Amino acid sequence: NAGVTQTPKFQVLKTGQSMTLQCAQDMNHNSMYWYRQDPGMGLRLIYYSASEGTTDKGEVPNGYNVSRLNKREFSLRLESAAPSQTSVYFCASSPQGGEGRNTQYFGPGTRLTVL
Amino acid sequence: EDQVTQSPEALRLQEGESSSLNCSYTVSGLRGLFWYRQDPGKGPEFLFTLYSAGEEKEKERLKATLTKKESFLHITAPKPEDSATYLCAVRFSGAGSYQLTFGKGTKLSVIP
Numbered sequence: 233n234a235g236v237t238q239t240p241k242f243q244v245l246k247t248g249q250s251m252t253l254q255c256a257q258d259m260n261h262n263s264m265y266w267y268r269q270d271p272g273m274g275l276r277l278i279y280y281s282a283s284e285g286t287t288d289k290g291e292v293p294n295g296y297n298v299s300r301l302n303k304r305e306f307s308l309r310l311e312s313a314a315p316s317q318t319s320v321y322f323c324a325s326s327p328q329g330g331e332g333r334n335t336q337y338f339g340p341g342t343r344l345t346v347l
Numbered sequence: 348e349d350q351v352t353q354s355p356e357a358l359r360l361q362e363g364e365s366s367s368l369n370c371s372y373t374v375s376g377l378r379g380l381f382w383y384r385q386d387p388g389k390g391p392e393f394l395f396t397l398y399s400a401g402e403e404k405e406k407e408r409l410k411a412t413l414t415k416k417e418s419f420l421h422i423t424a425p426k427p428e429d430s431a432t433y434l435c436a437v438r439f440s441g442a443g444s445y446q447l448t449f450g451k452g453t454k455l456s457v458i459p
Contacts, residue, residue, distance in 0.1 A: 338390035
């Protein structure tokens with residue numbers, strides 16, 4: 233049981249390049265999330281998927297797109313990277329209902345630098 | 348205006364010196380308050396969920412409590428391995444109710 237996994241762990245991009253961050257969970261959770269964490273800003277929600285087949289914008293969605301590929305996988309795409317997107321990106325998942333309802337479990341993160 | 352405020356920003360304790368971290372929130376319609384621990388270079392690790400005022404949860408040296416407007420994370424006789432950043436997050440009712448709003452964290456250092 234690996235929990236939430238993310239790839240890659242580190243990435244350096246040049247301005248204007250594109251890339252996709254991958255996330256997978258093996259806990260059979262319905263909901264998945266993408267956050268970014270910047271110094272002094274705390275964790276901010278980019279996009280989330282309440283269930284397979286649905287996605288919604290969070291607090292800071294501009295410059296990003298997401299795909300909920302199936303129940304396990306939720307990817308985040310940067311179409312044209314900008315230096316302002318330099319950050320640490322975390323994926324999370326949560327169950328619906330039950331004792332642990334809405335508790336989010338996080339992956340190890342992807343550290344992205346845009347030059 | 349921040350909806351979730353954590354204090355202090357940083358805390359240095361001697362090993363064995365008990366203390367508390369605070370998380371206050373300003374909106375109504377609480378649907379859960381969550382505490383996480385984050386080590387450098389790692390993702391947040393879930394600690395506790397509290398749902399209603401008066402609720403308490405404990406795990407080893409940590410105890411989380413909740414009132415109507417704030418939560419405390421009490422650390423009893425801390426050890427150096429308790430050094431980490433502790434994050435508080437709140438889920439509110441209403442639009443975007445799947446979202447967690449995070450505080451900026453308290454960085455705890457426990458000195459041997």
